[in-house]
Amino acid sequence: MVLGLIPARFASTRLPGKPLVDLGGQSMIQRVVAQAQQANLARVVVATDDERILRHVQEFGGEAVLTHPHHPSGTDRLWEAFQLLGSPADVHCIVNIQGDEPFINPAQINALADLFADPATAPDIATLVKPVLTEEELFSPHLPKVVLNQLGHALYFSRHPLPYQRGREPHEWLAHHHYLRHLGLYAYKPSVLEQLTRLPVSPLEAAESLEQLRWLEAGFRIQCAETELEAFGIDTPEDAERARVRLGH
Template sequence: MVLGLIPARYASTRLPGKPLVDLGGQSMIQRVVAQARQARLSRVVVATDDERIRRHVEEFGGEAVLTRPDHPSGTDRLWEAFQQLGSPADVHCIVNIQGDEPFIHPAQINALADLFGDEATAPDIATLVKPVVTAEELFSPHLPKVVLNQRGQALYFSRHPLPFQRQHAPAEWLAQHRYLRHLGLYAYRPRVLEQLTRLPVSSLEAAESLEQLRWLEAGYQIQCAETELEAFGIDTPEDVDKARARLAS
């Protein structure tokens, strides 16, 4: 059984009440749930810290659980939600679907879920990567980059372009190397998700402000699946305007 969990916080510094923002007649969280339901998931549940979001999800026919408001990360919120659901023994994979990506494609979710099809070879953690196609992407600190080993496992994540090309000017880097971006969609074995919530903040995580570095420092392997599909997260009022324009076109 593959369980899709969607963390959705009400508080947001740049966009308070973000999950409830209207996008073309539907809330953002409603659109995320609708996209997730098209993937090969056995169940889709929203994990929220706010009664307004829980009530809204149930009103449009979704399933939601109310979690503590003080979780330091979405990972911790997911683990509490899984426990509230009774920690079903038949769940072999939990997919963490970002609650602020109303255009998440079901194929992106399936790409991770498929890695867990054979429990004997399934990874502990999996995530998505996408080829970098523009210099703006490459040098944006808001779009983490990742380097992989020959088995498709993450070696390191950074907000800086990796690798640094000593022999070439930065303007030439994209033509000289195939760079990869990290997309914030994760999947885990349930027992691994529990273990991740017990790890302390690591030095690399603190330096880059990337939670997945905590897992790498602790010795966990992160298998990566590649997608050509774009991600569109909503963090600001300007992003909301772009999303509405996209829906209206």
Template sequence: MVLGLIPARYASTRLPGKPLLDLGGRSMIARVVQQARQARLDRVVVATDDERILRHVLDFGGEAVLTRPDHPSGTDRLYEAFQRLGSPPDVHCIVNIQGDEPFIHPAQIDALVAFFQDERTAPDIATLVKPVVSAEELFSPHLPKVVLNHRQEALYFSRHPLPYQRQHPPAEWLAHHRYLRHLGLYAYRPAVLAQLTQLPVSALEAAESLEQLRWLEAGYAIRCAETALDAFGIDTPADVARARQRLAAG
């Protein structure tokens, strides 16, 4: 069984109650659930820290579990949700779907699920990457970049462009190297997810504020699937306005 879990917190500095925001007549969390249900997932569950989100999801026919409000990361919330579901022994893959990406494409989820079809060759962790297409993307610290080895496993994630091209000025970097950015969609084997929640914050994670560096430092392999489809996370009021415009345009 493949289980899709969607962490959804009510608290947000810039957008309180973000999962309940109205986007074209439907809440953001309802749109995320709708997209996830079109992927190759056997079950989709929202993991939330707030009764209002829980009731809302149940009201539109979704499935949700209530988790503690004090988790330091979405990964911890995810694992508590899995435990509250009874840690189903038939689940061989857990997909972590961001609750603030109402336009996530089912094909992006399916690309990660495909890695886990054969349990003998399933990776520890899988995630999604996308080619960088503009200088704005390349130099934005809000869009983490990633470099891979020949097995399509992550070597390092950074908010800085990687690699640094010593022989070319930064304005020419995109012309001389194919850069990849990281999209925050993950899949794990359940036993690995349990182990990840026991790891202490690492030095690289603290420096870059990227949780996946903790996993690399601990020796876990992160296999990456590439997509040409973009991601559209909603973090600011401007993002909300853009999402509503996109929906209005059809």
């Protein structure tokens, strides 16, 4: 069974109450849940630290659990949510779906879940990557880049363009290499998720402020699936307004 968990915190520096923001007549979290329910998930559950979000999800017919308000990372919140659900033994894959991506494509979720279909070949962790298309994307520290080995396993994630191209000007880089950026959708084996919550902050993670580097430093394998589909995260009031325009409101 594949379980979809959606972390949803009320507090947000740039957009307080973000999960409840109205986007064309539905809240953001309701739209995320609706998209996730179209994927091949046996169950979709919102993991929230706020009773207002809990009640709202229950009111529109969704499922939610109330987690502790203070977690060092979203991964820790996911693990608590899994425990609150009784740690069901028939779950072989947990998909971590970002609660601020109301346009997430169900195909993106399925692409990760499919990697766990065969227990013999299932990775520890899986995530999505997308080709970098513009120089703005390539040099934005807000869009982490990733380099892979020949098997599609992540070698490193960075907020800096990877790889550096010696002998070429930065404006030439995109024309001479297939750059990839990371999309914040993850899937894990339940046993691996538990192990991740026990890891201390690592030096590379502290340097880049990227939690997945902690996992790489600890020796976990991160399988990357490439997608052409765009992600549309909402972090600011301006992002929310662009989403309303996209919805025709």
